[in-house]
Amino acid sequence: MSSAMLNNKTTQNTAAQNTVARPKGFSIDLKTWGPFIALVVLAILGVLINPAFLGLDNLSNMLTRSAFIGIIAIGATFVITAGGLDLSVGAMAAFIAGVMIILMNSLVEQFGAGITTIVLGIGASLLLGLCAGFINGIVTTKGKIEAFIVTLGTMGIYRSLVTYLADGGTLTLDWAVRDIYRPVYYGSFMGITFPVWVFFAVAVIGYILLNYTRFGRYCFAIGSNEKVAEYSAIHVDRVKTLTYMLQGVCVALATIIYVPRLGSASGATGVLWELEAIAAVIIGGTMLKGGHGRIWGTVIGAIMLTMIGNILNLTDAISNYLNGTVQGIIIIVAVYLQRASWRKTRP
Amino acid sequence: MPVSARNICRSFGDNQVLFDVDLDLQAGEVHALLGENGAGKSTLVKILAGYLRPTSGEVLCDGSPQDYRSSGDAEADGVVMIHQELALAEQLSVEENIFLGRELRRGPFLDRRAMRERSQAALAELETHVDPRARVKDLSTSDQQMVEIAKAITRDVRVLIMDEPTATLTENEVTVLFALIARLRQRGVAILYISHKLREIEQIADRVTVLRDGHLIDSGPMAGRSKEELARLMVGREITEMYPPLTVLSSDAPVVLEARAFVVPGAVKQASFTLRRGEVLGFGGVVGAGRTALIEAVLGLRAKSAGQVLRSGQPVVLRHLRDAVHQRIAYLTEDRKGKGLVLNMDLRSNVTLLNLRAHCHPLLDRRREEKAFQEAVQRFDIRLRTAALTAAELSGGNQQKLLLAKVMSIDPDIVIINEPTRGIDVGTKHQIYHFIHELTEAGRSVILISSEMGELIGLSHRVAVMCAGVLTGIIEGEQINEHNIMQYASGIKGVGVDEQRHA
Numbered sequence: 001m002s003s004a005m006l007n008n009k010t011t012q013n014t015a016a017q018n019t020v021a022r023p024k025g026f027s028i029d030l031k032t033w034g035p036f037i038a039l040v041v042l043a044i045l046g047v048l049i050n051p052a053f054l055g056l057d058n059l060s061n062m063l064t065r066s067a068f069i070g071i072i073a074i075g076a077t078f079v080i081t082a083g084g085l086d087l088s089v090g091a092m093a094a095f096i097a098g099v100m101i102i103l104m105n106s107l108v109e110q111f112g113a114g115i116t117t118i119v120l121g122i123g124a125s126l127l128l129g130l131c132a133g134f135i136n137g138i139v140t141t142k143g144k145i146e147a148f149i150v151t152l153g154t155m156g157i158y159r160s161l162v163t164y165l166a167d168g169g170t171l172t173l174d175w176a177v178r179d180i181y182r183p184v185y186y187g188s189f190m191g192i193t194f195p196v197w198v199f200f201a202v203a204v205i206g207y208i209l210l211n212y213t214r215f216g217r218y219c220f221a222i223g224s225n226e227k228v229a230e231y232s233a234i235h236v237d238r239v240k241t242l243t244y245m246l247q248g249v250c251v252a253l254a255t256i257i258y259v260p261r262l263g264s265a266s267g268a269t270g271v272l273w274e275l276e277a278i279a280a281v282i283i284g285g286t287m288l289k290g291g292h293g294r295i296w297g298t299v300i301g302a303i304m305l306t307m308i309g310n311i312l313n314l315t316d317a318i319s320n321y322l323n324g325t326v327q328g329i330i331i332i333v334a335v336y337l338q339r340a341s342w343r344k345t346r347p
Numbered sequence: 348m349p350v351s352a353r354n355i356c357r358s359f360g361d362n363q364v365l366f367d368v369d370l371d372l373q374a375g376e377v378h379a380l381l382g383e384n385g386a387g388k389s390t391l392v393k394i395l396a397g398y399l400r401p402t403s404g405e406v407l408c409d410g411s412p413q414d415y416r417s418s419g420d421a422e423a424d425g426v427v428m429i430h431q432e433l434a435l436a437e438q439l440s441v442e443e444n445i446f447l448g449r450e451l452r453r454g455p456f457l458d459r460r461a462m463r464e465r466s467q468a469a470l471a472e473l474e475t476h477v478d479p480r481a482r483v484k485d486l487s488t489s490d491q492q493m494v495e496i497a498k499a500i501t502r503d504v505r506v507l508i509m510d511e512p513t514a515t516l517t518e519n520e521v522t523v524l525f526a527l528i529a530r531l532r533q534r535g536v537a538i539l540y541i542s543h544k545l546r547e548i549e550q551i552a553d554r555v556t557v558l559r560d561g562h563l564i565d566s567g568p569m570a571g572r573s574k575e576e577l578a579r580l581m582v583g584r585e586i587t588e589m590y591p592p593l594t595v596l597s598s599d600a601p602v603v604l605e606a607r608a609f610v611v612p613g614a615v616k617q618a619s620f621t622l623r624r625g626e627v628l629g630f631g632g633v634v635g636a637g638r639t640a641l642i643e644a645v646l647g648l649r650a651k652s653a654g655q656v657l658r659s660g661q662p663v664v665l666r667h668l669r670d671a672v673h674q675r676i677a678y679l680t681e682d683r684k685g686k687g688l689v690l691n692m693d694l695r696s697n698v699t700l701l702n703l704r705a706h707c708h709p710l711l712d713r714r715r716e717e718k719a720f721q722e723a724v725q726r727f728d729i730r731l732r733t734a735a736l737t738a739a740e741l742s743g744g745n746q747q748k749l750l751l752a753k754v755m756s757i758d759p760d761i762v763i764i765n766e767p768t769r770g771i772d773v774g775t776k777h778q779i780y781h782f783i784h785e786l787t788e789a790g791r792s793v794i795l796i797s798s799e800m801g802e803l804i805g806l807s808h809r810v811a812v813m814c815a816g817v818l819t820g821i822i823e824g825e826q827i828n829e830h831n832i833m834q835y836a837s838g839i840k841g842v843g844v845d846e847q848r849h850a
Contacts, residue, residue: 212710214703221700224689230648231678231686232700232753233668291691 034337035284035300038330042307050314060193062310063303064185067195068093068254070302072273073280074206074295075250078243079147080281081210081293083223084140086244087151089251090273091158092132096255097265098162100125101171113176125252132158133248137241155274163267173263185260195257199299202253207295209246219243223290279327280305283334304330349374349537350395350426350506355404357390364390365561367404372506372537377528379552379569380541381581383744383772387561388541392508395539396428397421425505429495429512437484442466444483445498469497472530474523489516489634496527507531508539513547514770517633517798525551543772545574559583582774589777590805591784593627600624601659603792604676604761606645609654611816614640618818620811622761622794625787629807629827630796632836636813638796639681642763646671646678672701677759679750681766681796683743687750690739694729695720697738697749702756723752728778744775751782762786763794768802780806800829814838 046053072089079086104121111117132154139150165171173181187194210216218239222229229236259265282288283304284297308330309323318326350372357365364387372378382388393399395406397415405412408424415421418428435444442459445466451458466479475493483491492512499507513521528538528551542548548555549569556566557580565580604622609615615637622628630638644651647665656663658674665671671678680686688697699706699716706716724731727748729741738749747767754762764783768776783793783806797803803810804827811821812835819841822831834840 208710214707214711217696217700217703217711220692220696221689224691225685227682227686228689231668231680233672234700235667235669291689 032285035297035304035334038283038334039300039304039307042304042311046307046311046314049311049317053311053314056191058310058314060188060191060196062306063196063199064193065310066303066306067199068258069273069276069280069305070199070299071202071250071254071257072247073277073284073298073302074202075247076277076281077206077284077286077293077295077298078210078216078219079247080278080286080288081223081290082219082240082243083226083290084147084240084243085151085278085288086136086247087148087274088132088136088155088158089247089277090270090275091155091162092129092248092251092270093255093258093273094162094265094267094269094271095158095165096125096128096132096252097259097269098165098171099128100255100259101173101263101265102165104177105174108174108177113174113180115180117177118181122256125256126249129248129250129252129255130245131248132251133245134241136248137244140244141237141240159267162265162269166266168267170264170266173259178260178263181260181263183260185257198253198257202250203295203299210293210295215239215242219293220291223287223292225291276305277302279331283331285338301334349409350424351407352391352395352401353405353407355391355394355401355406357387357394357399357402363402363561365394365401368558368561368563370395370539370556370563370566372539373554374505374535374537375532376553377532377538377540377551379548379555380539380558381545381548381555381577382558383581383774386558386581386772388558389510391558392428392510392539392541395421395506396426396508398428422502425503426508427499427502427504427506428508428510429492429499430510435483435491435494438482440480440482441470441477441486441494441497442479444494445469445479445501447498449502465501466497469501470494472500473497473527475520487635489520492516493520496524500527500531504531504536506537506539508541510541511543511770512540513542513544517635519633521547543770543776545577545773548577549574557581578773581772589780589801591781593806593808594625594784594787596623596625596808600626602657603659605657605660606641607655607657609641609644610652611637611640611644611649611654612652614649614816615644615651615813616816618813620818620821622792624792625790626808627783627787627793627795627806629803629810630794630813631798631800631803631810631832632813634798636836637816638813639765640816641813641818642678642765642794642796646676646763648678672757675757675760677701677754677757677762679754679762679764679767681769683746683750688738688746688753691737693737694731694741694749698723698752698756701753705756719756723749723756727752727755727782743770744772747771747775747779751779759791761792761794763796765796766798767795768797768799800832803832804828812836812841814841 052058072093076086076089100121103124104117107117107120136151136154139145140147143150184194189197210219218229218234221232221234222236222239226236280301281298283301284294284299286293286297305327308326312318312320312323312326352368352370355365355368356363368387368391370391380388380392390399394401397418397420400415406415407413413424436447439447442462446462451461463479470477470479470493473493473496475490477486477490477493483494486494496512512524516524531538540548540552552569554567555569555572555577557564557577559581600623602621603624605620607619609618618641620628630642632638640649643649644654645656645665647667647670656665663674665674668678684690689700695716698720706712706719723729729745729748729752738746741749767779783795786793795802795806807827809821809823810827810832812819812832814836815838819838820835822835
């Protein structure tokens with residue numbers, strides 16, 4: 001076939017025309033760099049309020065704390081980018097933590113309090129996360145039920161299951177196991193704690209997955225328009241289910257580093273994590289209606305949420321009880337700024 | 348004079364799309380606005396209807412300058428526009444849509460009865476069967492269009508702007524619409540009518556204005572202007588041979604695709620067809636006859652209750668469009684905005700979406716994607732005059748070329764094209780026809796679903812005609828003419844006989 005099929009009028013179509021760049025205004029930069037700028041502003045505010053903010057201990061502590069929500073939020077970035085939503089992550093984390101603790105406690109009798117027990121516990125956690133995500137995905141896609149409804153249902157199920165397993169109380173990890181497992185949360189490598197390493201690794205993998213693989217591109221396409229994705233020969237149901245499974249694995253990873261922190265799980269574990277994760281995703285510039293997602297934005301969003309609490313801890317000016325208020329205001333302002341810049345780019 | 352435009356200029360950023368354009372709309376006249384995609388027609392009518400403001404120049408209403416800040420301002424003056432993309436609230440009923448934003452009330456409550464009666468009256472005037480209580484999302488596209496028109500005529504409209512109103516209508520509905528336009532004209536309404544279909548314009552326009560690249564090229568009474576002349580004015584060059592010659596089929600050209608006894612619940616009752624190498628098989632029939640349903644069922648995009656596909660004589664199972672892609676069958680949907688292109692995605696990603704595998708090893712290679720995109724721009728003559736960043740910003744014709752580039756990325760053996768020229772200007776149409784010709788010359792096969800009779804007749808070796816879910820007949824050679832197609836499409840001819848022959 002000729003290389004110029006429709007080429008009877010191409011003379012006007014020079015390469016120069018194709019590379020014309022639209023003048024980039026401040027508004028576009030705000031959209032890309034907005035979350036980052038907000039983080040820097042917040043950090044400067046933190047230093048002004050209390051120079052202790054910049055202390056290594058404080059920074060390390062803050063990042064470590066943000067790791068749970070951060071890891072879960074990276075999973076949520078995929079789900080939301082592909083046009084879904086997962087409300088069950090907090091309850092799922094509590095459930096996985098509960099099962100993990102029960103399993104490890106019972107394994108102590110067989111394998112003793114050793115690495116084997118912990119590795120099996122971790123394995124079970126990952127498997128459980130994968131299955132829970134699979135269930136969310138399959139019911140949403142094959143059952144053709146809105147993700148909001150499905151995950152609201154599974155949220156209730158996992159929450160009540162963990163309460164049931166704990167018999168309304170608290171499940172506590174065997175002390176001997178806890179001693180061995182402890183470094184996973186409190187230990188560090190090259191001066192950086194393990195949770196932060198995991199957070200970083202998940203972010204890098206997430207970034208590559210979202211931006212440099214077919215899976216990621218399909219997430220964007222499905223989130224933008226499912227019909228177009230279907231007509232582009234994409235296995236829509238498969239990709240969507242995979243996003244929920246990825247979310248499940250992220251929840252499992254977060255749980256694995258969360259369990260050694262307190263060594264216990266109860267019906268109150270992970271309450272409202274789903275909303276914090278979604279907030280982190282949205283602050284980061286991902287669109288709740290799908291089609292547009294940014295991993296680094298999510299990472300910054302998660303850190304910001306923790307930073308707000310941290311700064312409030314360091315000052316007496318605002319009560320610590322107002323943490324939620326400040327977070328709420330920041331979420332709304334962040335999204336408003338993004339929307340405002342959307343509007344400005346239109347002619 | 349109800350509305351006129353004087354020396355209208357409009358720029359988007361650095362890009363000027365209108366240059367000193369004048370337009371006069373007279374009461375009781377149908378004024379056709381012609382031009383290729385991107386000529387500035389839509390921008391001009393949006394300025395008249397208050398959606399956009401001119402960079403310079405003025406809009407006059409009854410001789411006095413107006414500064415419309417919104418479409419509401421223009422509507423208050425009786426200037427109403429019906430959009431190319433329908434703007435209806437899908438979940439609301441027909442009557443709720445007709446009175447949306449100006450509900451009739453009795454005290455603080457809605458006066459449902461009055462609204463229903465007036466909706467019914469408006470719909471009756473359109474001679475349409477649409478139930479005012481039906482939900483808009485349950486209506487066909489053509490019925491939705493009728494609702495849009497009903498919405499306009501229930502207002503005290505003095506100037507009615509119609510942007511491509513017949514693009515999604517059946518022949519019958521077009522006749523009804525034209526009768527309605529004639530009545531509105533008698534009532535003294537000024538109608539500004541945008542269309543690419545020169546035949547329609549010849550039929551209804553009193554006056555015509557041609558735009559090209561944002562400049563006013565010609566304006567005057569329709570009488571004395573021929574279709575050919577208008578086409579030349581629009582494009583700025585002679586269009587010789589709208590349809591390229593048919594590719595000569597050798598008598599032993601093998602059958603590359605065969606569909607046997609397809610049944611799609613609620614859409615196709617019975618249909619079989621074959622496609623030979625190098626052939627263009629047209630699919631005719633009215634909108635809703637089941638052509639798209641049949642083809643999409645064959646491709647695995649819709650559920651079927653019976654039917655078998657043979658690819659070059661071998662039975663194949665196509666459960667998902669991916670299976671069809673593996674069989675090197677490409678499908679160009681008729682709904683390029685709803686199903687074809689990811690509108691908010693960049694152009695490059697749109698082109699590579701169908702064949703993303705080719706750009707993975709194992710991570711996506713952006714540079715290679717960019718190269719593929721630049722090649723597609725050259726090969727399909729996609730014009731990036733405005734340096735569009737997303738598919739939504741391209742004009743209709745360029746979107747169609749982008750979609751063409753996308754489906755051709757799998758290097759298909761069989762190309763199925765659904766309504767390739769809907770809402771597309773003459774120049775691009777011409778390019779697409781020649782593109783189809785080049786495909787068959789290269790030994791590929793084409794299935795062409797079209798509601799434009801001329802296209803079917805000019806491009807097809809054979810035409811399969813459907814009527815109400817039944818493939819009523821397949822016409823060949825000399826038999827392919829408007830009269831025959833209409834007879835099969837309306838079910839006067841065929842049905843039983845042909846059903847057996849091709850089953």
